[in-house]
Amino acid sequence: MECRAPAHLGSHTTGADDVSAKKKSARSTRPATKKARKKSATKKAAKRRKASAPRRPSPVARARAVEVLARLGRRYPDADCALDHADAFQLLAATILSAQCTDARVNLVTPELFARWPTPAALARAPQEEVEQVIHSTGFFRNKAKNLIAMASRLEQVYGGDVPRGMDDLLTLPGVARKTANVVRGVVFGLADGVVVDTHVKRIAGLLGWTKSADPVRIEADLMALLPPESWIEASHRLILLGREICIARRPRCDACPLADLCPSARPAAG
Structure with a gap:
């Protein structure tokens, strides 16, 4: 129901004023334009970058x-x-196994792992169930076995069986994040x-x-x-x-x- 102003309060108000008010109301409730949304997203991104920037000591x-x-x-x-290893491949595999596991426990597991599958080519062809049995005690063994085999396969197919030196290359390997890449590059x-x-x-x-x-x-x-x-x-x-x-x-x-x-x-x- 539309409420009209009493005559003594200004019955002379024109319809044009009502139309103008409605337009202003519509503009205030209209969804943000693409430009406005982009500007808002840019501001939010800047705030996130500022929040994540390292403190200046x-x-x-x-x-x-x-x-x-x-x-x-x-x-x-x-x-x-502290991880026992003879080469870059062994350290890479051992570091993947060390996630949520102690280095001491990993060192108990890797001798059998590397004795059975000493190279990326050998590990790439290993049955996942057998790898799982060997590394079971390190925890998350199914996911780790899957990553180890996929990592070895990528080393063999893309890098000729060698562990790459580059950070970006290392980060393309399954199971490898910055911690593991930093370990391999540093050690x-x-x-x-x-x-x-x-x-x-x-x-x-x-x-x-x-x-x-x-x-x-x-x-x-x-x-x-x-x-x-x-x-x-x-x-x-x-x-x-x-x-x-x-x-x-x-x-x-x-x-x-x-x-x-x-x-x-x-x-x-x-x-």
Whole structure:
């Protein structure tokens, strides 16, 4: 039902005014144009990039990080990859198996795996059920077996059985993400594109105040912004050793930690 203005309040209002008001109302409720939607999407993307950009460390933070690395270097001068391997292919396979599994467990499994299928060509032809039986104890064995066979097949078909050096090439292999690619490039080829972020590195970086993120990709970006590039490979190995021996997730031994006075999360000594 349409409400009309009483005569004493302005019965002289024209129909043109009503039409104009309706047009304005229609414009206000009209769906956003393609240009407006694009502008909105651009703004949102910019906000996401800003939110995901690594923090810019202060000179004090950089200096403290360098001291942390120096102490870890003295504590673990010979730190290296804990996965047993004889070549790039074995390290690649072992690192795929290490997802959600300890390196010690992987090292118990890989001798039989590589004895039965020592090359990419051999593993590419392996029955998946047999690979699953060998790697069963590493967890997620069905998916890992599928990825191992597919990875070996791609190495054989695309790269002539060799493990590629390039980050982009490595990331095309089934079961390989940045962590695995960083491990292979760092350990085998001595090339550092980033920092290996495993569960220990993730935890300790947070405790040290080096990152506020729980996302491994963001954590890696924060560490790359903070740590000198020449330290990226060794830093990962040493943080992993610290996490296994001292900064244990459930019961950290802060009283025995060489970084206790530099760590904002360190627990005070008892007594």
